[in-house]
Amino acid sequence: MTAVIEVENLTKRYRDTLALDNVSFSIEPNTIYGLLGRNGAGKTTIMSILTAQNFATSGRVRVFGEAPYENARVLSRLCFVRESQRYPDDAQPRHALRMASMFFPNWDQGLADRLVEEFRLPMKRRIKKLSRGQLSAVGVIIGLASRAEITFFDEPYLGLDAVARQIFYDRLLEDYAEHPRTIVLSSHLIDEVSNLLERVLVVDDGRIVMDEETDSIRDRAANIVGDASAVEAFIAGREVIHRESLGHVASVTVLGTLTPADRAAISAAGLDVTPVSLQQLIVRTTQHSLHTEGAVR
Structure with a gap:
């Protein structure tokens, strides 16, 4: 074309x-x-x-x-x-x-x-x-x-x-x-x-x-929500573009499509996974890019 x-x-x-x-x-x-x-x-x-x-x-x-x-x-x-x-x-x-x-x-x-x-x-x-x-x-x-x-x-x-x-x-x-x-x-x-x-x-x-x-964008990120220690254990080694916490509860946005094994691990750890809207993904990607450049500079 x-x-x-x-x-x-x-x-x-x-x-x-x-x-x-x-x-x-x-x-x-x-x-x-x-x-x-x-x-x-x-x-x-x-x-x-x-x-x-x-x-x-x-x-x-x-x-x-x-x-x-x-x-x-x-x-x-x-x-x-x-x-x-x-x-x-x-x-x-x-x-x-x-x-x-x-x-x-x-x-x-x-x-x-x-x-x-x-x-x-x-x-x-x-x-x-x-x-x-x-x-x-x-x-x-x-x-x-x-x-x-x-x-x-x-x-x-x-x-x-x-x-x-x-x-x-x-x-x-x-x-x-x-x-x-x-x-x-x-x-x-x-x-x-x-x-x-x-x-x-x-x-x-x-x-x-x-x-x-x-x-192709819609499934490239997910929010992982639950006990902060369990969330941190799951996201180890993954690219994080956003995180929030309130007390012992954390919500972390990670890049990458979740596999069936990932979803099984999330369920076993008592965590929840929620979709990331296009707006959330774009806002968090640009924020992540800005923070990464700031760290490099």
Whole structure:
């Protein structure tokens, strides 16, 4: 399968700040990716460079096999829904959607109209007067109705209530099933979007620290809970990425798939094993990486 995006040794520096540090990855067609990480990790910088809205300091970027900068053949096939998207002062949602319909060749007006109703978007109110959630809805509608071959959503849920976020997730999956394309979703609500994601790219301090299929991640860690001495005996020699304790009870997160023998040993020791959510795993992996680097330095 030919990648639609190829990134090699991408570095971005803002004066004394290293935003991206020699990043390399590829993105396959017709897949939903999660681009995850903390604020300031480099997620928006990556998307901005891939959509030619920012410049790399060094490295190589190819989208559909070509450099995206000033390349209409590439840019017409992309949609980037930014958290900080700006519009003219007198623009209304109907103006934004009309402009989008002229730019994106695969635009679906019927889907756009349906989403306007579902998000209860006031089409004739000036965008600068919209609530934060309504502004996010404008971007979500454009991102879904564009049916661009690659669509980037940068924190698309900001200001949306739980009902509106669920509408977004449901419509994304429905339309993706009927019209497969590549979707890159940046979000802090990792557990909320985890069922959407087929592959995860985790950015931490400007570097890619995880690039895996979501299904392969789910069983790679477990929480071992119980008497502290018994927990310590079981985890001896294993990679620990997180630990908590309260009195004589400990909860330790270990990397590695548990074998049937491991589970038998856990049961025999009177311990409990609980699954680690995708969000817990990513948070604890990045924390573990930070602590390990700090120890090395």
